[in-house]
Amino acid sequence: MTALTTTEDYINAQNVALKGVFLTHLHLDHISGMSAINKQVPLYVGQGETQERYFLYAATQGITDIMLEGRPALQEWAEDYIDVFGDGSVFAIHSPGHTAGSTAYLVNSIESPVLFTGDASHTSWGWNHSVEPGSFSTDQIRSRASLNKLIKLVKSYPEISVQPGHQSL
Numbered sequence: 001m002t003a004l005t006t007t008e009d010y011i012n013a014q015n016v017a018l019k020g021v022f023l024t025h026l027h028l029d030h031i032s033g034m035s036a037i038n039k040q041v042p043l044y045v046g047q048g049e050t051q052e053r054y055f056l057y058a059a060t061q062g063i064t065d066i067m068l069e070g071r072p073a074l075q076e077w078a079e080d081y082i083d084v085f086g087d088g089s090v091f092a093i094h095s096p097g098h099t100a101g102s103t104a105y106l107v108n109s110i111e112s113p114v115l116f117t118g119d120a121s122h123t124s125w126g127w128n129h130s131v132e133p134g135s136f137s138t139d140q141i142r143s144r145a146s147l148n149k150l151i152k153l154v155k156s157y158p159e160i161s162v163q164p165g166h167q168s169l
Protein backbone atom coordinates (compact mmCIF):
# COMPACT_ATOMS: atom_id res chain seq x y z
CA MET A 1 0.00 0.00 0.00
CA THR A 2 1.22 3.47 -0.83
CA ALA A 3 -0.23 6.70 0.51
CA LEU A 4 -1.27 8.97 -2.36
CA THR A 5 -1.12 11.99 -0.06
CA THR A 6 0.20 11.81 3.46
CA THR A 7 -1.70 13.42 6.32
CA GLU A 8 1.24 15.74 6.85
CA ASP A 9 1.33 16.88 3.21
CA TYR A 10 -2.43 17.44 3.19
CA ILE A 11 -2.37 19.54 6.36
CA ASN A 12 0.59 21.61 5.16
CA ALA A 13 -1.14 22.32 1.84
CA GLN A 14 -4.16 23.87 3.60
CA ASN A 15 -2.20 26.87 4.96
CA VAL A 16 -4.43 27.10 8.03
CA ALA A 17 -3.71 26.00 11.56
CA LEU A 18 -5.43 22.73 12.44
CA LYS A 19 -7.74 23.39 15.40
CA GLY A 20 -9.18 19.95 16.03
CA VAL A 21 -9.47 16.40 14.76
CA PHE A 22 -12.78 14.56 14.69
CA LEU A 23 -12.14 10.82 14.93
CA THR A 24 -14.65 8.19 13.82
CA HIS A 25 -13.18 5.67 16.27
CA LEU A 26 -9.86 4.62 17.75
CA HIS A 27 -8.93 1.57 15.67
CA LEU A 28 -5.30 1.81 14.74
CA ASP A 29 -5.91 2.06 10.99
CA HIS A 30 -8.00 5.19 11.61
CA ILE A 31 -5.48 7.03 13.80
CA SER A 32 -2.23 6.03 12.12
CA GLY A 33 -1.82 9.53 10.65
CA MET A 34 -1.72 11.01 14.13
CA SER A 35 2.05 11.47 14.07
CA ALA A 36 1.48 14.31 11.56
CA ILE A 37 -0.84 16.14 13.96
CA ASN A 38 0.53 18.77 16.32
CA LYS A 39 0.38 17.44 19.88
CA GLN A 40 -1.62 20.43 21.15
CA VAL A 41 -4.52 19.88 18.72
CA PRO A 42 -7.65 18.67 20.53
CA LEU A 43 -9.10 15.29 19.53
CA TYR A 44 -12.80 14.40 19.57
CA VAL A 45 -14.44 10.96 19.68
CA GLY A 46 -17.89 9.50 20.27
CA GLN A 47 -19.45 8.62 23.60
CA GLY A 48 -17.94 5.50 25.15
CA GLU A 49 -14.93 5.33 22.84
CA THR A 50 -12.36 6.27 25.46
CA GLN A 51 -13.55 3.57 27.86
CA GLU A 52 -13.76 0.85 25.23
CA ARG A 53 -10.22 1.01 23.99
CA TYR A 54 -8.76 0.01 27.33
CA PHE A 55 -10.09 -3.52 27.34
CA LEU A 56 -10.67 -4.35 23.71
CA TYR A 57 -7.49 -3.76 21.78
CA ALA A 58 -4.76 -5.45 23.75
CA ALA A 59 -2.87 -6.40 20.58
CA THR A 60 -2.62 -2.83 19.30
CA GLN A 61 -2.75 -1.01 22.64
CA GLY A 62 0.96 -0.18 22.63
CA ILE A 63 1.01 1.58 19.26
CA THR A 64 -2.37 3.22 19.97
CA ASP A 65 -0.93 4.64 23.18
CA ILE A 66 2.08 5.97 21.26
CA MET A 67 -0.24 7.71 18.77
CA LEU A 68 -2.16 9.40 21.60
CA GLU A 69 0.73 9.96 24.02
CA GLY A 70 1.38 13.50 25.21
CA ARG A 71 -1.86 14.81 23.76
CA PRO A 72 -4.82 16.50 25.44
CA ALA A 73 -7.40 14.10 26.89
CA LEU A 74 -9.77 12.79 24.22
CA GLN A 75 -13.01 14.74 24.31
CA GLU A 76 -16.24 12.80 23.80
CA TRP A 77 -19.26 14.27 22.04
CA ALA A 78 -21.88 14.87 24.73
CA GLU A 79 -24.93 13.77 22.74
CA ASP A 80 -25.92 11.33 20.00
CA TYR A 81 -26.39 14.12 17.44
CA ILE A 82 -24.29 17.24 17.61
CA ASP A 83 -24.38 20.28 15.34
CA VAL A 84 -20.69 20.80 16.00
CA PHE A 85 -20.36 24.49 15.14
CA GLY A 86 -24.03 25.38 15.63
CA ASP A 87 -24.39 26.41 11.98
CA GLY A 88 -25.30 23.15 10.27
CA SER A 89 -21.89 22.80 8.65
CA VAL A 90 -20.78 19.65 10.47
CA PHE A 91 -22.80 17.08 12.39
CA ALA A 92 -21.39 14.32 14.60
CA ILE A 93 -23.74 11.32 14.54
CA HIS A 94 -23.19 8.63 17.17
CA SER A 95 -23.19 5.32 15.25
CA PRO A 96 -22.20 2.70 17.82
CA GLY A 97 -21.62 -0.98 17.24
CA HIS A 98 -18.37 -1.29 15.33
CA THR A 99 -16.98 0.31 18.50
CA ALA A 100 -18.93 1.79 21.39
CA GLY A 101 -18.17 5.35 20.37
CA SER A 102 -18.16 4.99 16.60
CA THR A 103 -19.21 8.30 15.08
CA ALA A 104 -20.17 9.30 11.55
CA TYR A 105 -19.73 12.89 10.40
CA LEU A 106 -22.00 14.73 8.00
CA VAL A 107 -20.09 17.61 6.44
CA ASN A 108 -21.96 20.22 4.42
CA SER A 109 -19.08 20.90 2.07
CA ILE A 110 -19.16 23.51 -0.68
CA GLU A 111 -19.80 20.91 -3.40
CA SER A 112 -22.32 18.69 -1.59
CA PRO A 113 -23.05 17.18 1.78
CA VAL A 114 -20.73 14.26 2.50
CA LEU A 115 -21.33 11.51 5.05
CA PHE A 116 -18.15 10.01 6.46
CA THR A 117 -19.38 6.72 7.91
CA GLY A 118 -16.20 5.60 9.63
CA ASP A 119 -16.43 1.83 9.97
CA ALA A 120 -20.20 1.89 10.52
CA SER A 121 -19.81 0.93 6.85
CA HIS A 122 -16.30 0.07 5.77
CA THR A 123 -16.70 -0.90 2.09
CA SER A 124 -18.75 0.26 -0.88
CA TRP A 125 -20.19 -3.27 -1.20
CA GLY A 126 -21.25 -3.17 2.44
CA TRP A 127 -22.96 0.18 1.98
CA ASN A 128 -24.70 -0.84 -1.25
CA HIS A 129 -25.91 -4.15 0.24
CA SER A 130 -26.69 -2.96 3.78
CA VAL A 131 -24.05 -5.21 5.31
CA GLU A 132 -22.18 -3.94 8.36
CA PRO A 133 -18.56 -4.90 9.14
CA GLY A 134 -19.79 -8.03 10.97
CA SER A 135 -17.20 -9.88 13.00
CA PHE A 136 -14.92 -6.85 12.98
CA SER A 137 -17.45 -5.12 15.25
CA THR A 138 -17.81 -5.08 19.03
CA ASP A 139 -21.61 -5.28 18.95
CA GLN A 140 -23.08 -6.53 15.67
CA ILE A 141 -26.69 -5.77 16.61
CA ARG A 142 -25.93 -2.12 17.40
CA SER A 143 -23.69 -1.97 14.32
CA ARG A 144 -26.61 -3.13 12.16
CA ALA A 145 -28.94 -0.56 13.72
CA SER A 146 -26.40 2.22 13.16
CA LEU A 147 -25.86 1.28 9.51
CA ASN A 148 -29.63 1.17 8.98
CA LYS A 149 -29.91 4.65 10.53
CA LEU A 150 -27.25 6.08 8.21
CA ILE A 151 -28.76 4.43 5.11
CA LYS A 152 -32.16 5.87 6.07
CA LEU A 153 -30.58 9.33 6.41
CA VAL A 154 -29.09 9.13 2.91
CA LYS A 155 -32.35 7.80 1.43
CA SER A 156 -34.11 10.83 2.93
CA TYR A 157 -31.45 13.20 1.59
CA PRO A 158 -30.16 11.62 -1.63
CA GLU A 159 -27.93 14.63 -2.34
CA ILE A 160 -25.60 13.31 0.37
CA SER A 161 -22.54 11.56 -1.02
CA VAL A 162 -21.19 8.73 1.10
CA GLN A 163 -17.60 7.99 2.05
CA PRO A 164 -17.29 4.55 3.71
CA GLY A 165 -14.44 4.00 6.14
CA HIS A 166 -12.17 2.00 3.84
CA GLN A 167 -13.29 2.62 0.29
CA SER A 168 -14.91 5.19 -1.97
CA LEU A 169 -18.27 4.47 -3.55
Ligand SMILES: [Zn+2]
Pocket residue numbers: 025027030098119
Ligand atom coordinates in the same frame (compact mmCIF):
# COMPACT_ATOMS: atom_id res chain seq x y z
ZN1 LIG B 1 -12.50 0.00 12.68
